[in-house]
Amino acid sequence: DAGVTQSPTHLIKTRGQQVTLRCSPKSGHDTVSWYQQALGQGPQFIFQYYEEEERQRGNFPDRFSGHQFPNYSSELNVNALLLGDSALYLCASSLGSLQETQYFGPGTRLLVL
Amino acid sequence: GESVGLHLPTLSVQEGDNSIINCAYSNSASDYFIWYKQESGKGPQFIIDIRSNMDKRQGQRVTVLLNKTVKHLSLQIAATQPGDSAVYFCAEGRNQGGKLIFGQGTELSVKP
Numbered sequence: 001d002a003g004v005t006q007s008p009t010h011l012i013k014t015r016g017q018q019v020t021l022r023c024s025p026k027s028g029h030d031t032v033s034w035y036q037q038a039l040g041q042g043p044q045f046i047f048q049y050y051e052e053e054e055r056q057r058g059n060f061p062d063r064f065s066g067h068q069f070p071n072y073s074s075e076l077n078v079n080a081l082l083l084g085d086s087a088l089y090l091c092a093s094s095l096g097s098l099q100e101t102q103y104f105g106p107g108t109r110l111l112v113l
Numbered sequence: 114g115e116s117v118g119l120h121l122p123t124l125s126v127q128e129g130d131n132s133i134i135n136c137a138y139s140n141s142a143s144d145y146f147i148w149y150k151q152e153s154g155k156g157p158q159f160i161i162d163i164r165s166n167m168d169k170r171q172g173q174r175v176t177v178l179l180n181k182t183v184k185h186l187s188l189q190i191a192a193t194q195p196g197d198s199a200v201y202f203c204a205e206g207r208n209q210g211g212k213l214i215f216g217q218g219t220e221l222s223v224k225p
Contacts, residue, residue: 004156031210033212033213035213035215040217041218042202042215042216042217043157043213043215044215045212045213045214048211048212056211056212058212090156090157094210095210096210101147101159101162101210102159102210102213103159104156104157104159105156106154106156107155107156
């Protein structure tokens with residue numbers, strides 16, 4: 001039973017660039033949530049996708065956008081990168097009923113120079 | 114506001130002892146609480162959760178206690194092992210599958 005997978009594992013970008021991160025949910029899950037984890041901090045909720053639409057959103061600017069595909073995988077896009085966007089980006093998957101536990105992937109470490 | 118905080122940023126225990134990690138939350142509307150364990154270089158791993166209609170829940174070597182009166186959550190680990198060394202996060206939400214609000218984490222160090 002495949003768990004949550006994310007790619008790439010590490011990424012280095014420069015300020016102003018754009019980045020796309022990818023997530024495949026755990027087998028049987030249809031909901032994907034994205035979190036940003038700065039060094040030494042707890043994860044912060046970015047948004048959640050269910051049925052290919054954004055269902056919930058945290059306090060992140062419009063530079064952060066996402067997409068969910070029919071196979072339930074998801075992408076996180078960040079435009080106009082800032083130094084402060086350097087973080088571990090985590091994807092969590094769950095079932096869409098909102099009554100199921102979220103399981104996290106290993107994350108993508110993004111460094112913005 | 115929305116915040117979940119931890120009383121102790123670091124905790125060092127002897128192998129075989131019991132560990133207690135504490136957490137305070139501020140949102141009275143939260144009805145779901147969860148503990149995650151995060152090892153270095155990995156994503157958070159689910160440990161145990163509890164709903165607001167309960168005050169105690171037990172798992173394998175772990176127990177979560179919820180005190181809604183003082184908005185306090187704790188994780189007890191019995192017979193702590195070196196493999197338990199990690200950062201532990203509590204999180205709160207309105208439901209299991211929705212937005213989770215995380216605290217800053219407590220680093221647990223287990224001495225052999």
